[in-house]
Amino acid sequence: MAFEHGETVRRIAAGLKGRPGPLIEVLHAIQAQLGHVPPAAVPLVAAELNLSRAEVHGVVSFYHFFRTTPPGNHTVSVCRAESCQAMGSEALAAYARRRLGVDFHQTTPDGRFSLEPVYCLGNCACSPAVMIDGTLHGRVTLERLDTLLSDVDRKR
Numbered sequence: 001m002a003f004e005h006g007e008t009v010r011r012i013a014a015g016l017k018g019r020p021g022p023l024i025e026v027l028h029a030i031q032a033q034l035g036h037v038p039p040a041a042v043p044l045v046a047a048e049l050n051l052s053r054a055e056v057h058g059v060v061s062f063y064h065f066f067r068t069t070p071p072g073n074h075t076v077s078v079c080r081a082e083s084c085q086a087m088g089s090e091a092l093a094a095y096a097r098r099r100l101g102v103d104f105h106q107t108t109p110d111g112r113f114s115l116e117p118v119y120c121l122g123n124c125a126c127s128p129a130v131m132i133d134g135t136l137h138g139r140v141t142l143e144r145l146d147t148l149l150s151d152v153d154r155k156r
């Protein structure tokens with residue numbers, strides 16, 4: 001069966017291949033459009049940019065930003081940079097892992113939540129910070145995180 005997003009991937013790669021060092025830009029554009037970089041996109045990108053599959057795969061797997069599976073319905077990002085760490089973000093991270101039953105870069109089996117690390121959300125003055133579905137939350141305690149996750153869980 002043909003890869004359903006093949007045309008989209010080819011169009012993105014063809015549109016950007018004239019740029020200097022276009023691979024990263026192409027991968028970002030694919031992820032912005034599809035929500036992830038499907039493994040089936042790798043040979044198409046390689047062919048379009050005249051690179052080996054191994055080169056493309058290497059870049060996708062090197063940068064944690066790129067995901068190879070679709071994101072969950074809700075994305076929970078816990079800041080793990082210095083200021084937030086100093087204010088207890090590791091405890092938040094441990095709680096989020098336990099509560100969702102997944103590690104960072106993973107999605108719950110029911111597809112509801114993806115858990116992601118971020119490295120500074122520009123909210124250091126209100127550390128520790130968490131972003132849920134694009135909304136920033138500061139000075140997050142374990143209790144607050146619990147409430148935020150319960151609120152999100154009530155949505156579909």
Ligand code: FES
Nearest residue numbers: 079081084121123
């Ligand atoms: S270190 Fe977490 S918001 Fe800056």
